[in-house]
Amino acid sequence: MSKLLQTKGLGIQFGGLKAVDEFNFEIDKGDLYGLIGPNGAGKTTVFNLLTGVYKPTSGRIIYKGGSLVNKSPTAITQMGIARTFQNIRLFKNMTVLDNVKVGLHHSHPYNLATAIFRFLPSFSKSEAAMDEEARSLLRVFDLEEFADDKAVNLPYGQQRKLEIARALATAPQLLLLDEPAAGMNPAETEELMATIKMVREKFSVAILLIEHDMRLVMGICEKIAVLNFGTVLAFGTPEEIKNNPDVIAAYLGEEE
């Protein structure tokens, strides 16, 4: 029985710097996995490798039994891996609704001819279906009232939620969240934790998240991988990680 996603000896080198090295990792359906580590440990680089933004210089990525190496970001997204960004990257000048619709793009394969001959019933049917689907996604995230606002005008916490909604619109099986709680106050973080749990239940996706907020990571993740200088320092449950002396040393620095 193969896992949803597996990496074997995954690594990338920028010049002389090994940003990620020998990264071995697996995530299964329904997992809620945390990826933590000090700044510059290579966490976002792992995301960029998994989504095809960077080409690995070594190792393999196996998703549902097939290799992802050398696949384009577009292809990988269409295969079911979606992500959010550390610094929010919504389409700022598009409406909230249109942002989600962009995510729906590939799952609604109506073609150019249909778009040109807009009077055909298939056009309005497809657009209407996309509209309804996008709105129901927004409803799940309590964003429907903002549907026609420009994304840039949303409050920060809502923008984060919209990014998750947009990623879910691509119908992923694996959702990568890059520091979803960054810049949030404790109340917003609390709400976000509930949202992440809800997303996992409702959309039956596996979630891999990068986060610095330990309360969030320890609170909702079942498994955690700790990255330091591009290599995995430790794997384990939140309890095990909390008590791992190597991890503590990496975060706090060793006493001389």
Next chain:
Amino acid sequence: MEFINQIINGLSTGSMYALVAIGYTMVYGIAKMINFAHGEIIMVGSYIAYVCLAFYGLPIPAAIIISMALTACLGIVTEKVAYKPLRGKGSLDILITAIGVSYLLQNIFLLLFSSSGRTFPNIIPAGNVNVGGLSATYITVITLVVTFICTGLLLLFINKTKIGKAMRAVSEDRQAAQLMGININTTISLTFAIGSGLGAIAGIIYGCKFSLINPYIGAMLGIKAFIAAVMGGIGSVPGAMAGGLMLGVAESLTISYISSDFSDAVVFGILIFVLLVKPAGLFGKNVREKV
């Protein structure tokens, strides 16, 4: 009355510039490059229509459709062959390549048709529309109408269809769009196709207006349309439209009230003025570079 007539003439020429400017602005918005070969694409569109009409005697609608389709293909092919391999490299490399493509096309057509002009068939009858004291030729009116229809359809396409949304998404953040499952190559090809297809219409309008075409017509038309696009705020379709119309009117008023020799100077003068006052163009947004 004379003044208003000149304005109408200006709007008509300006809408031809606008059609070309839309091609510049869309390609810039989505592929983030200035396609300096765009003017030559229009010249090609004009010649294709000429060949269809004068050599093969095809009906007018067929000639227009064939010209648009082939020109759109030419746009896609130039992008795939000349620009795509340079994607992600410096913008200067692409700019120089575009200038190269423009000379290549110009010289191919010099070879095929020689530098002497060809008479473009009369597809729009001569004559005037008279309303009140105003009078405008058929071609003036048709140019205006065609441009407004094309721009209207284009805006609908960009704002109301799924593919249009994909184009806007790519224009805002190419990488994020890719990570939402949008195929960048298809989107960029489509942009070139639309820009070039509209260019073919502009080429045909040029042929009708001046009834003489030669392989150099794309150069000046391209430069003026580029100015229109920059004035309107490059990347913005309504901006290109406004920039084109402004340019046309300024040109027409200069020709009738000052001197026809002076018109190009005025056009370039306006460009400098707009850029001094509003560097991002009339409809452009100031994008602050992140430091």
